[in-house]
Amino acid sequence: MVINAVIQVTIFSMLVTVISVPLGRYMARVFGRERTWLDPALVPLETIIYRICGVHAGLEQDWIEYSISMLVFSAVGMVLLYGIERLQYYLPLNPQHFGAIAPDLAFNTAASFTTNTNWQAYSGESTMSYFTQMAGLAFHNFVSAATGIAVAIAVIRGFVRRGGQTLGNFWVDLTRATLWVLLPLSILLSLVLIWQGVPQNFSRYVHARTLEGPEQVIAQGPVASQESIKELGTNGGGFFNANSAHPYENPTPLTNLLELIAIFAIGAGLTHTFGHMAGDRRQGWALFAAMGVLFLMGTSWAIWAEQRGNPQFAAMGIDQRATVMQAGGNMEGKEVRNGIVGSALWAVVTTDTSCGAVNAMHDSFTPLGGLVPLLNMQIGEIIFGGVGSGLYGMLVMAVLTVFIAGLMVGRTPEYLGKKIEGREMKLAMLFVLIFPAVILLPVGAAVATKAGLAGISNPGPHGLSQILYAFTSAAANNGSAFAGLNADTPFYNVLLAFVMLFGRFLMKVPVLALAGSLVAKKAVPPSAGTFPTGGATFVVLLVGVIIIVAALTFFPADALGPIVEELVMHAGKLY
């Protein structure tokens, strides 16, 4: 079993590493507006888009203009999505004749897809028309991801540029992220998925009679195109309710591996983009290494916890060992074809990033196993992370790390030669602060109110875990759930929508302001007294700071949820 886990994780890690390097270099060229091999096809298209939208591609924006463009674009997109959801009955491509979506759910879903969260308080196949799925949700799957990438690129520019005020042009970055990065990759992945058997059609649902007799409705639709961007853009919103556990979304071992790689690819690539743009590739590798260490820690822990199974079952004489004939461990809520390793690995990857696509039910994980996805999100989803958001989240943690490290080597802290002073600390702390605020306060409100408690499906600490998981997932823009929570109520729909919006945009603005503050600074050339940020010591310290900050912030809440549940389980009580 250990060998199985090592082989799967190693192959996956190696493939991600190998793909991330050229992808990172390619993205550095795309956003540096250097020549790429896709230029002949895309430049004319790009020019037309700019002409129609009235974008002056040569005009750069400072951090305020960049933020405003980003916010306006997102707000307009969100309103449009809300409109589509409410009016889908009157719109085309609705063979199942689904009606209008309730206002609170429509608001929640609009916020969810605009923020790259893809929290789904509905099941897609019984709620959303094909038009809503494609023109509404899939559109946001592209542009919310592109927005994240654009902001990350702007933030990188803040760190690496020497002087000036501007961070680039949001509209140009958005367009290029979509045309050069997301579209080609998702077309490629879609084709492979279609080849592997993922449907891509506009058919009515198929009615079939099963071997046992009853009739089964088999949902259809343009799944492959949705599926690829769902992973590549770390969106995670499934075409079907079962998400990547559904055989139409994830039919074969190959699609499972490719979808996992797709989730990590852009986030991992962006670390190298950072290294390229900084002119020092070790800087990129250092961030990559820190993310890699955290990924491997989480993966080992989750696989161990799930494979260990339930001690109460062991006491009852149930065989939970892994053998040739069975996966062993805790298989509740897992697909037999994915097994322990495949499910645990997916759970870690999908919460390291802000993807949130699932191929197993996190709600059914053992308490300690379920703690890993929760912790991954509480860390802030910076382990490769949401496309773009992972990188700039990691950069903020790097700023905090060099601040502590800089003090301890006796120099005013600096990162890439830029001095970290009061203003930078203020913005970095604001970024770090907002995150626990939009998780802990709503969780407190939910467990203190009737409306909040009504959603819980299991009593005791597990119920708390469900609520904690929901708000953490929303704030981190992940979108996965401890699905036991009934979240399609006005209380949760509205509260979670606001948490998603705050978790996205209240954090993007300070980080852009941080970049705006850094971009104007002169860079100090490094000396023997400068703490090197391209080496192993920095990686270790960065990992340490990330774990300490997250652990200190969320330990009490986690202790009352998953940790106490684990301890109570040992005492013989299950929830």
Add this chain to the structure above:
Amino acid sequence: MAKAVRLWEGKIVRTALVDSLGKFDPRLQAHNPVMFVVEVTAAAVSLILLRDFLSGRGSQVLFELQIAVWLWFTVGFANFAEAMAEGRGKAQAENLRKTRTETPATLLRDGQEVRVPAPSLRRGDVVLVRAGEIIPGDGEVIEGVASVNEAAITGESAPVIRESGGDRSAVTGGTIVISDWIKIRITANPGETFLDRMIALVEGAQRQKTPNEIALSILLAGLTIIFLLVCVSLYPLALYGGSALSLPVLVALLVCLIPTTIGGLLSAIGIAGMDRLVQHNVLAMSGRAVEAAGDIDTLLLDKTGTITLGDRLATEFIPMHGTTAEELADAAQLASLADETPEGRSIVVLAKNQFNLRGRELAHSEAHFVPFTAQTRMSGIDINNRRIRKGAYDQIMNFVRENGGTVPSELGPIVERIARSGGTPLVVADRGRVLGVIHLKDVIKAGIRERFARLRAMGMRTVMITGDNPLTAAAIAAESGVDDFRAEATPETKLQLIREEQAQGKLVAMIGDGTNDAPALAQADVGIAMNAGTQAAREAGNMVDLDSNPTKIIEVVEIGKQLLITRGALTTFSIANDVAKYFAILPAMFVLSYPQLQELNVMHLATPQSAILSAVIFNALIIIALIPLALRGVQYRPLGAAAILRRNLLVYGLGGVIIPFIGIKAIDLVVAALHLA
């Protein structure tokens, strides 16, 4: 002389205890968000205690009383740390102030001498100071020459010369004129002198937060807010699990989590840094300058007086063929007997040391000294039909040819070799015969090479500035171990060089004493003026070294770095402490609703109340325990940045995780033994 003050000096401790009471004033605490939160919550717990006491809910009162007391102690200990640092600063200031006795001054008004008290002097007043009198204020000598005893400020008892014009014209109030008289133009109003400014700084009265201190305060405030959120949200979460947490317990958790250790010691660290600087006889104009000193990338140094002793000294006699070295030495000594320049004297001394040639009596009339003039550019002696001359190669060649002699072919290469090595060749001839060459050398100060190596290890680049030709400069640079040099420099070169370095984003320090150094001192990020320098230089710089020791920069940089390291180390320690405190407090909080959480009680603390109380007591006592570290500073070693970091992480990071486990357990044993909870 500012001497070191003992750490736990009885008088200072007593004063600090009193002063720390005044610091409970919430208006003062508001400047420090971390301790302000502690004070507010301490007040809240005290109110709860009062309520419970009056309503007779007896069971909790003893526990709440102890929590409240220790919370107040936490604030008090932080106050005490700050008061201690200020007290030590005041003690330093007292030492400085002693030099500023109430002396009467002789004011010159319209040519009349008027006796006035020193504090009434204003900028621009001219005073006359005679031998035996104390100089009444900072100023510049405008007339006269005098020897001045500056022991009151520098601790150095040998008198120094102060004269009008030139680079030795500045005098400091409190020093004593030993011989002759000088007229001084006062340059500072009362309360604005160097001493006054420094006294205000070390006493903490004028202390403003430095940029790095502000950035760190923001980090600490941010952490405080996060832990506030954690504790506020914990109440409903606990309620959901079936425990109603009391305010004192929540406050105990909050105060243990927020970074009180560094929050309580932060200002003490800053004050102590200034204090250490004074102990090294350096006066800084602001805390900002001290902080900047730790960041210096490039250090500009004058060659003369800093790297070399300043005068060229004879080091070798090189005779021509047919002449012995002793013969040459004898002639050279004769030619130099009347030469009072340091070079001349060094020749006499070298001849004495090498060949035991004593200076002899030359009273008889045949001896005729030829002094050095700008026209002849050589000096020497006419004695007993001998005409001995020493001077530069070209001049002596002319002299030899005029006297019908020839120039030996071996002379040229010797002269060139000496010049190439950075020395000055002085050719000696007797009429038409060349005797040999004296090797005059710029002598590098002892130990300077090691100091530069230390600066390099700190990450600083040293640049030597000299008016010498590039050849000489290169030789001295190589010998002294300086990283770079700029030859044939003019006063403007320094300013230009500083601007060039700053344009690359580097921080530049420079040491100077002359008036023509003033623009460069002002431009430099850290400008250290020598106390012996001109008033202009002292005004332009942001630090003054009372000892006028150019290599003092090393101590200044180390103090700057030490300041930041101490802050970083205590921040790391403070945050690392939280791990143990969670393990102490959380299981105790939920002992009723989730007894299973007792598995997290890894320290096996006696009772829930004892666990919480022990954590709070540890949190308060650790502030006291770390006061010596805050005041003395973490030791700085010039290693590479990564090595320093690894070391400090191990000591303060890992130590910060482990120590509270031990400390809390020990306190718990005491608390349990005394039946306090």
